[in-house]
Amino acid sequence: MPDGLKTFRIGDVEIDFPVLLAPLAGYSDLPYRQLCRDLGAPFCATEMMLDRCLLVKPRKPQYISRSDDDDHPIAGQIVGNEPETMAAAAELLDRRGFDVIDLNFACPVRKALRRRRGGHLMSDPRLAVKITRAVIAAAGPRPVTLKLRRSFDESNREHDEFWQIAEGAFDAGAAAICLHARSVEVKYSGPADWEFIASVKQRFGEKTIIGSGDIMTAPDAVDMFARTGVDAVSVARGSLGNPWFFRQWRDLADGREMYVPTLAEQKEVIADHFRRTELFYGERRATKNMRKFGIKYARMHPTPKKLRMAFVAVKNARDWFAVLDNFYT
Numbered sequence: 001m002p003d004g005l006k007t008f009r010i011g012d013v014e015i016d017f018p019v020l021l022a023p024l025a026g027y028s029d030l031p032y033r034q035l036c037r038d039l040g041a042p043f044c045a046t047e048m049m050l051d052r053c054l055l056v057k058p059r060k061p062q063y064i065s066r067s068d069d070d071d072h073p074i075a076g077q078i079v080g081n082e083p084e085t086m087a088a089a090a091e092l093l094d095r096r097g098f099d100v101i102d103l104n105f106a107c108p109v110r111k112a113l114r115r116r117r118g119g120h121l122m123s124d125p126r127l128a129v130k131i132t133r134a135v136i137a138a139a140g141p142r143p144v145t146l147k148l149r150r151s152f153d154e155s156n157r158e159h160d161e162f163w164q165i166a167e168g169a170f171d172a173g174a175a176a177i178c179l180h181a182r183s184v185e186v187k188y189s190g191p192a193d194w195e196f197i198a199s200v201k202q203r204f205g206e207k208t209i210i211g212s213g214d215i216m217t218a219p220d221a222v223d224m225f226a227r228t229g230v231d232a233v234s235v236a237r238g239s240l241g242n243p244w245f246f247r248q249w250r251d252l253a254d255g256r257e258m259y260v261p262t263l264a265e266q267k268e269v270i271a272d273h274f275r276r277t278e279l280f281y282g283e284r285r286a287t288k289n290m291r292k293f294g295i296k297y298a299r300m301h302p303t304p305k306k307l308r309m310a311f312v313a314v315k316n317a318r319d320w321f322a323v324l325d326n327f328y329t
């Protein structure tokens, strides 16, 4: 891996390694980000946060927007459709010390689209650029980045809206674009279009372009760099159940053999993940959250089906550690 690929910048934020933890709704909370950082992730993002929710005085703890001193550099991702409220939310994240403000114009979930948020903005370039301008004006010195899909629907083979948003955003001073190279319409089906990612990097040569889509293993990340020339890659599903991903990528980049955790090492990290999550949310909510992660961790185990069923049946912390004792020895 050439040296030049090892550090990159988002605005004035220098990142020592170009493999990032993607925003992951329901997963990329503070405990998971801290775990990934301990295992080598150099930069993480929150899951998308609705601008209006950030701005109201919370009645319950707002776990979603919590960060900590050891959780930097961090992007706070916001979603919404009004320039004023998006700008106000960005101002708030700036005051709270988020290093980067990321705008979600990519989410394909039906509820977001119905409310004209997230991926809906891929069909409304004028509004997307207006929001971007308002946020950049409000975010002070914080770099602003965009998460985009390649188009709204499959019929648009020229990706006109993508180019309009990307050009408008860079003209307005956006620091980077992260591109998940599928249309909003297909959500996650079919392969991500890495050729399109390469053409975006080619067109915006000196700008920071982050590639997303189908990096499931550390060698896939190496492949994406080689095939697209992006400045960094963002890893989502490939990290779930394999937070060692970041260490593995660092191994490959340094020409070492890729680290593969033993069952005992997996047990230690999965136990640590539970403890952090329990400390953050309390036992009840931690147990519920960790069941989802358990299903992902099971993929690496020699008896994945049995383990998955055992994780799903967990009711409390004691059950969780009993499953680890049963399966990871």
Ligand SMILES: Cc1cc2nc3c(=O)[nH]c(=O)nc-3n(C[C@H](O)[C@H](O)[C@H](O)COP(=O)(O)O)c2cc1C
Pocket: 022, 023, 024, 025, 026, 046, 047, 048, 077, 104, 106, 107, 147, 180, 212, 213, 214, 215, 216, 234, 235, 236, 237, 238
């Ligand atoms: C469960 C899940 C939640 C996601 N949540 C977000 C989100 O909150 N914000 C966002 O920009 N992308 C979100 N994404 C998209 C990912 O960040 C990423 O762009 C996409 O999954 C493609 O990358 P991958 O092939 O590495 O998974 C989510 C994806 C998944 C699977």
